[in-house]
């Protein structure tokens with residue numbers, strides 16, 4: 001049994017939890033702030049059998065990897081009337097920091 | 110030294126903490142949600158000497174094991190007056206997920 | 219790679235995070251209560267390379283060790299007018315509980 005501690009961005013949490021729930025894995029969600037990632041992250045605790053570890057890590061990579069997303073800002077135009085031009089920019093989102101620890105005993109009571 | 114990470118139901122936390130405090134153990138309580146157990150759980154972090162590990166696990170089993178509890182609902186009776194019949198049902202409560210990890214160094218500063 | 223789990227008093231957190239950030243280390247901050255220390259503590263999660271472990275532990279010792287601080291209370295004087303004498307006392311503050319765990323895999327995605 002391994003414990004996977006994944007620090008992921010808040011915006012990726014629900015997609016990740018959907019994917020792992022679909023394959024029967026469970027996560028505990030700890031409130032966390034700052035640190036490894038830009039603000040707004042969640043620390044997830046998973047317990048997995050060794051043979052399922054790679055699958056979980058793949059799912060984390062797939063759902064949380066860092067990527068650029070288009071964000072459309074409305075840029076104000078200086079002039080006699082208040083107007084805005086839609087202004088698309090690319091911003092990096094996502095990314096996760098993942099630790100795998102060995103579990104000596106795993107008990108359900 | 111071992112680290113015990115126990116995810117227990119909120120309703121079992123105070124009884125468990127009373128029991129472990131009585132034998133001189135300490136726990137740190139992390140805010141947590143969802144996951145291994147039905148909603149409303151708490152993640153507890155314990156540091157214990159190897160010779161006290163079994164005692165701690167027994168205490169967790171004793172105070173948090175899954176069991177049925179009688180819950181008395183008030184069932185409304187359809188009729189000319191608003192009346193209720195006490196209606197006892199059995200609901201499963203408790204249960205805990207426990208991970209034991211090896212601690213390489215334990216330091217008090 | 220090692221994981222360092224440090225439970226420190228709230229009042230020492232910002233100084234510690236400043237010090238570790240200055241040397242390029244990151245921490246994730248978990249909301250926590252009670253337990254190993256008097257109320258008002260924070261659980262910090264660090265991932266460090268083995269060669270930087272001793273430096274991190276020194277920084278935790280330096281910024282969080284238990285020490286006495288002077289606290290000036292205003293003691294009321296019983297008398298015809300409401301008066302107070304400044305009354306300095308020494309109170310113990312700080313202290314940290316630190317666990318070092320081995321990390322089998324560390325992944326950034």
Ligand code: NI
Nearest residue numbers: 062065066067
């Ligand atoms: Ni992609």
Ligand code: NI
Nearest residue numbers: 171174175176
């Ligand atoms: Ni029982």
Ligand code: NI
Nearest residue numbers: 280283284285
């Ligand atoms: Ni000092």
